[in-house]
Amino acid sequence: MLTFTDKSQCCGCTACASICPKQAITMKPDGLGFLYPVINRSKCIECGLCEDVCAFNSHYEKSDFSVSEVYAVRHKNISEIETSRSGAVFIALSDWILEKGGIVYGVGYTDHFRAIHKRATTKQQRDEFKGSKYVQSDLNTVFVQIKNDLKQGLYVLFSGTPCQTSGLQSYLKKLRVNVEKLFVIDLVCHGVPAPYIWRDYLEYVERKRKKKVLSINFRDKSKCGWTSHKESFTFSDKTVVCSTYSDLFCKP
Ligand SMILES: Cc1cc2nc3c(=O)[nH]c(=O)nc-3n(C[C@H](O)[C@H](O)[C@H](O)COP(=O)(O)OP(=O)(O)OC[C@H]3O[C@@H](n4cnc5c(N)ncnc54)[C@H](O)[C@@H]3O)c2cc1C
Structure with a gap:
């Protein structure tokens, strides 16, 4: 059963909650609004999947790249750059996925500007994801949705922080999902500000x-x-x- 006492050992990626076969794990906010897994012990069958899938485990395979390749890229259309936070690479890559009939996952808002990961099948829906939202996003059931999309043979682009993409890749690997059509963007990230500080600032x-x-x-x-x-x-x-x-x- 997943246990941690040090909050720095969890980024709230939802891999453990998504993989639990008994839906015994729910993500709950702490005092600052950061999401952490809470286990319903009466539902837990001690299968150990939640511990295994965690990207903070020492046995987590950190990289599949033997040699890193680095490119500097920016969009050809200046208006895309003006309305993106950096060079609009996200727009270029997500256009390509959508034009192939694929699905794009990125961060938009719900309620009063609460950051949340969402699914988009059109450029209009995808445009909400443009631009950084400087607060932790709620991944809700996105990992399970991605698994289902990949199982249907669809192209999928997931964009998020590096710890979120690590969690997603670990989750899909554990379930032996074919990831040939999965593309992930992990943005340069110094860390995510707290959801409740963002909420209070807005107020x-x-x-x-x-x-x-x-x-x-x-x-x-x-x-x-x-x-x-x-x-x-x-x-x-x-x-x-x-x-x-x-x-x-x-x-x-
Ligand atoms: C929490 C956070 C921390 C960052 N820290 C740094 C940093 O330390 N140094 C630096 O140079 N740049 C940082 N950035 C900026 C980030 O790297 C750029 O936004 C990124 O390069 C995207 O550029 P773009 O022009 O292609 O896309 P843009 O259109 O600007 O960005 C949109 C993409 O970011 C994703 N996104 C937006 N908000 C979030 C969120 N809260 N969580 C996960 N994904 C999100 C969307 O899904 C979308 O794919 C940070 C961004 C965020 C959200």
């Missing part, structure tokens, strides 16, 4: 401005500059402002 901004936020653009190149690390907010009265409180949430 603070709305209280200060006395209006509701309608949309958010982290590191908005057009409003806040290409080198700044600030988010812009569109408010209910249609005003768009580059945040003056950014330092409260994330300091570059």
